[in-house]
Amino acid sequence: MxxxxxxxxxxxxxxxxxxxxxxxxxxxxxxxxxxxxxxxxxxxxxxxxxxxxxxxxxxxxxxxxxxxxxxxxxxxxxxxxxxGRATFDLDATPAVGDLIDVANGSRLSNASAPAHFLSDSRIVRAVPAITAYARDSLDFSAPAGEAILAFSRRIQKEFKYDPEATEVDTPLEVAFRQREGVCQDFAHIMISALRGVGVPAAYVSGYIRTIPPPGKKRLEGADAMHAWVAVWLGAKIGWRGFDPTNGILALNDHIVVASGRDYSDVxxxxxxxxxxxxxxxxxxxxxxxxxxxxxxx
Known part of the structure; x- marks a missing residue:
C-alpha cells in the first residue's frame, strides 16, 4: 500500500x-x-x-x-x-513456552534484542492481576503467533474503547481494572501481560489507515496517531506487530513511526x-x- x-x-x-x-x-x-x-x-x-x-x-x-x-x-x-510487510505463518512460530525459554536465554544486546523488552520500563511494569490475565489467556503449548493473536482479540473484545475514560498519564492498572481506555492503554496492558510471563514485547507508535463503513467516504483528518505491540517471535521470524485495539495483526494498514519500551520512548x-x-x-x-x-x- x-x-x-x-x-x-x-x-x-x-x-x-x-x-x-x-x-x-x-x-x-x-x-x-x-x-x-x-x-x-x-x-x-x-x-x-x-x-x-x-x-x-x-x-x-x-x-x-x-x-x-x-x-x-x-x-x-x-x-x-x-x-509492504510480508505475511508469516502463525503455525510456524515456536510454542509460547519454548519462546519464553529462548528469549530469556538470549545473549543479544543490540537495539532489537529481546532482553530490552522483558523487564519493567518507565511506564509499564509487571502487575500480578495482569500477569494472571495473560496466564489465563495464553496456551503455552500453542504456536506463539496464534496464541498472541488470540490474546490481542480477547483484549479487543473485553475492553471498551473510550477516549474519555483515561488520560495520557493514567496508570495501566486503572485502565485494566475498569476495562476501558484507548490504544495506548491497551498496548501497555498487553505489554505488561506478555512481559509478566516472559514474552518480549515492545510499544509501537504510528499511523493507521481507517477504513470507512460500506458506502461512506473516509473522513479527512479523522485518523489519529495509533499504538500497537511488537512481539519477538524468535530469531527466525523476529518482531511482528499485533494490534489489541482492533484484534488484528499490524500489517499494511499500519505505518510505524517509533518503537520502544513504552510510550515514554516514543x-x-x-x-x-x-x-x-x-x-x-x-x-x-x-x-x-x-x-x-x-x-x-
Whole structure:
C-alpha cells in the first residue's frame, strides 16, 4: 500500500513561552517492509535550531529549539510512504513456552534484542492481576503467533474503547481494572501481560489507515496517531506487530513511526518550556491511500 500522510500538532499557550526545547518523533521509520519516498517537516515559529538524529532504538527524532517568545506553536509533517510487510505463518512460530525459554536465554544486546523488552520500563511494569490475565489467556503449548493473536482479540473484545475514560498519564492498572481506555492503554496492558510471563514485547507508535463503513467516504483528518505491540517471535521470524485495539495483526494498514519500551520512548512530542496556566492542544492525522488522490494533484 502507498500512502500520503499528513500530521498537524498545535499548541496554544496562556502566556508567552521563551526558550522552548522539544523532541519530535513524528517521521515514519525506514525499515524492512516500509519505505519513505518523500517527507517534509515544518515547525512554527521557525526554530533557531533543528537537529535530526536516530535514537538507540533506531527512531528518527528531531531536536527543536525556539528562543523568541511565542504564544503558539505548530508542527506539520507530510510524507509519502510505501508499506509492504510480508505475511508469516502463525503455525510456524515456536510454542509460547519454548519462546519464553529462548528469549530469556538470549545473549543479544543490540537495539532489537529481546532482553530490552522483558523487564519493567518507565511506564509499564509487571502487575500480578495482569500477569494472571495473560496466564489465563495464553496456551503455552500453542504456536506463539496464534496464541498472541488470540490474546490481542480477547483484549479487543473485553475492553471498551473510550477516549474519555483515561488520560495520557493514567496508570495501566486503572485502565485494566475498569476495562476501558484507548490504544495506548491497551498496548501497555498487553505489554505488561506478555512481559509478566516472559514474552518480549515492545510499544509501537504510528499511523493507521481507517477504513470507512460500506458506502461512506473516509473522513479527512479523522485518523489519529495509533499504538500497537511488537512481539519477538524468535530469531527466525523476529518482531511482528499485533494490534489489541482492533484484534488484528499490524500489517499494511499500519505505518510505524517509533518503537520502544513504552510510550515514554516514543511520545510524538516531548519538551521543556516555561509558561503560566494550562495550554490547549490539537492533534490531527490524515492517512490517505494514494489511489484515492485525484490525478494531477
Amino acid at each position: 502507498n500512502y500520503e500522510i499528513a500530521l498537524e500538532i498545535s499548541y496554544d499557550y496562556p502566556d508567552a513561552v521563551k526558550d522552548a526545547r522539544h523532541i519530535l518523533r513524528v517521521r515514519p521509520r525506514v525499515e524492512p517492509g516500509q519505505r519513505v519516498s518523500s517527507i517534509s517537516l515544518a515547525v512554527s515559529p521557525k526554530p533557531d535550531e533543528l537537529v535530526t538524529e536516530r535514537d538507540f532504538f533506531g527512531n528518527q527524532i528531531d531536536h527543536v529549539f525556539i528562543e523568541p517568545s511565542h504564544e503558539e506553536m505548530s508542527v506539520t509533517m507530510k510524507a509519502r510512504v510505501a508499506v 511520545a510524538p512530542i516531548d519538551g521543556v518550556l516555561i509558561t503560566a496556566g494550562p495550554h490547549t492542544t490539537t492533534h490531527t492525522v490524515d492517512v490517505k491511500p494514494l489511489d484515492e488522490i485525484p490525478l494531477g494533484r
